[in-house]
Amino acid sequence: AVALLETELWPGLLSACAARGVPVAVVNGRMTPRTLGGYLLTPDFWHGLAPERIAAISPDDAQRFGLLFGHHRTSVMPNIKFDRALPQPERPDEAGVPGAHDVSGAPGLAGTVLRDGVPLAVLGSVREEEEAALLPVIQRIVQERPDVDIAVAPRHMHRVPAWVNALEQAGLPWELRSRRTAAPSGDASARGTVLIWDVFGELAALYASAAAVFVGGSLARLGGQNFLEPLTHGVVPCVGPSRENFAWVGDGLAEAGLLAEVADGDTLAEALLQQLRSPLRREVVRHRFEEWMAPRRGGGRMAAQVVLAVAGLR
Secondary structure, rough: EEEOOOOOHHHHHHHHHHHHHHEEEEEEOOHHHHOOOOOOOHHHHHHHHOOEEEEEEOHHHHHHHHHOOEEEEEEEEOOOOOOOOOOOOOOOOOOOOOOOOOOOOOOOOOOOEEEOOOOEEEEEEEEEHHHHHHHHHHHHHHHHOOOOEEEEEEOOOHHHHHHHHHHHHHHOEEEHHHOOOOOOOOOOOOOOOEEEEEOOOHHHHHHHHOOEEOOOOOOOOOOOOHHHHHHHHHEEEEOOOOOOOHHHHHOOOOOOOEEOOOHHHHHHHHHHHHHHHHHOOOHHHHHHHHHHHHHHHOHHHHHHHHHHHHOOOO
């Protein structure tokens, strides 16, 4: 049997499987209306390559798969990505300290990059289209909370020079993460410096260290980046109105106090400052997130059951 994940409907592979009598299952399936429109230009071709079973991540996705391949083949399953979004365990030195640094998973950050005991505001996975809106946010945080460390992590590294230029034009001190080998001493000269994260692989550690977080790709019409990751580290993320890429997450996070929705740069600045003033305890956020996630898990097991059934092994 062959199991295809999400949108990997390759005609050559499906044809080869059909020619050899190899059953195909699609699990964690998703299909946008635009993609369906393209497939329906040649419906007979695709109908001849229909997978035996399709388990889609939402009723809407299942409906679209059914229009193309037949509704008798489709069902709905929880997104397997929910099975991976697991709250990270609390560190002993973090207990009882809101916004405490927790850089597990990134050896060498603690005490070498971030000032000990200093609140951290993170702008993560920032995209080019929202840079202009975020610069005033940084300026306001620096003005009202000069005691706070600020980290900007561009989604694409080629935007680092643009951030350097923007901060210089605004008269804000900056430093590249790659060039910082020791944490500042904490005196007045270190205040207001924006740390530009120009290295790979440390975004999770940044979220784990933060008292306030914005997840990018959401202020501009870009669909949003992964806002579940900060929650796994016990931090409620601030996100803009564009979150289409994560529509599969569904509703309820904001109502559960696990998502701070903002409309623009002004409301984002206020939301981040509020988090810096009164951060929720990490253990509280983790507990709420675990409760919210519990009924949404089980997609991995269901996907395995679909594949085993198609393979004739159960």
